[in-house]
Amino acid sequence: MAQEVCSLKARLEEKEKEIVDLKNKLAQLEKSHASVLELQDKVTPLSPLTAKPALSNEDIMRYSRQLLLPELGVKGQLNLSGASVLIVGCGGLGCPLAQYLAAAGVGRLGLLDYDEVELSNLHRQVLHGEENQGQAKALSAARAVKRLNSTVECIPYHLQLSPENALQLIQQYPQATSVTYNVPTRYLVNDACVLSGKPLVSASALRMEGQLTVYNYCGGPCYRCLYPLPPPPETVTNCSDGGVLGVVPGIMGCFQALEVLKIASGQGSSCGQQLLMFDAQGFRFRPIRLRPKQADCAVCGESPSVTQLIDYEAFCGSAATDKDKTCLGVVCEHKVYLLIKCFLLASVFICVSSLTCLVLMTMCIFYIYLCIVINITTKALSWQDQQIRSVSHVSIG
Numbered sequence: 001m002a003q004e005v006c007s008l009k010a011r012l013e014e015k016e017k018e019i020v021d022l023k024n025k026l027a028q029l030e031k032s033h034a035s036v037l038e039l040q041d042k043v044t045p046l047s048p049l050t051a052k053p054a055l056s057n058e059d060i061m062r063y064s065r066q067l068l069l070p071e072l073g074v075k076g077q078l079n080l081s082g083a084s085v086l087i088v089g090c091g092g093l094g095c096p097l098a099q100y101l102a103a104a105g106v107g108r109l110g111l112l113d114y115d116e117v118e119l120s121n122l123h124r125q126v127l128h129g130e131e132n133q134g135q136a137k138a139l140s141a142a143r144a145v146k147r148l149n150s151t152v153e154c155i156p157y158h159l160q161l162s163p164e165n166a167l168q169l170i171q172q173y174p175q176a177t178s179v180t181y182n183v184p185t186r187y188l189v190n191d192a193c194v195l196s197g198k199p200l201v202s203a204s205a206l207r208m209e210g211q212l213t214v215y216n217y218c219g220g221p222c223y224r225c226l227y228p229l230p231p232p233p234e235t236v237t238n239c240s241d242g243g244v245l246g247v248v249p250g251i252m253g254c255f256q257a258l259e260v261l262k263i264a265s266g267q268g269s270s271c272g273q274q275l276l277m278f279d280a281q282g283f284r285f286r287p288i289r290l291r292p293k294q295a296d297c298a299v300c301g302e303s304p305s306v307t308q309l310i311d312y313e314a315f316c317g318s319a320a321t322d323k324d325k326t327c328l329g330v331v332c333e334h335k336v337y338l339l340i341k342c343f344l345l346a347s348v349f350i351c352v353s354s355l356t357c358l359v360l361m362t363m364c365i366f367y368i369y370l371c372i373v374i375n376i377t378t379k380a381l382s383w384q385d386q387q388i389r390s391v392s393h394v395s396i397g
């Protein structure tokens, strides 16, 4: 009898061990299945994300250093677990931004980029490696983020944000961040955020300078309140034309992550009505108080004329991608130079026999050239003048 009991006990222990092993295997399989990333080429509906009811032991270990902060605490961490953030652009700003949001425990990250990784990106877009060249940036960034924190839900979108998909996408994310350089996309993201009632944490970096603002937040201004009209396309410079030191977008992306985390955890942002300017050369930070929300703003004003998304490429007169750049100024300038060269050649040819004619022709050419130069300069300055006027409404904080 006693022997039979011992044998049954031994078999039971064996079975219990087997059950534990099977449970571990199942958990590993479920974890690896959950971490499979599917690249989205269109916007699909997402199930709503809710905050965790309580932190697990693993959560407490992982986030222990930030849980100690009275500004965040357990409540702030739980708020982060229920936060969804859309990152428009997985480049120099988007990479550190996604990295810190994932590390801090944001529940869901939408990573959007239409571009692929190139060698010239690697000096500033630090989530991508040499082996990722040719891959979709959104997928490369999502994989890197998953390696850092597998509990964060990542949705990589390999698509171009457009008036057709922007509202559907942005409405699914409580916070949107824009890190894009081209002007049509800035207006598109701004209008979609205003129409969806979402704050927009926006940053930019060029050469040795960076800027950061939170638009459409707590009654503050939107992008259109400050820039009602787009700049002439020939006056806009981007990183591929003007250059950028890699660490500058890195710093600005970290500031963006800071403001997103403050908003998503419930602390709130203090950048709602101010522009932070960073001069890396002189190592200066300059907060500038912005003018308030404008009653006559086309999208967030009292009688808005923009009540749905429009054709932003037509509105701005430029393409919504940085790949296919059309620099009208350069084209125009080339035409002017060709015209002048033709005149000079013609004048030399005609005036071989007549010195007087040569003098007259030279004077004519000089006059035409002067008129063209003055015309171009006036056009370029008119937008700068508009910007100076918009900045003149702000006071330095």
Ligand SMILES: [Zn+2]
Pocket: 221, 222, 223, 224, 225, 226, 293, 294, 297, 298, 299, 300, 301
């Ligand atoms: Zn506005």
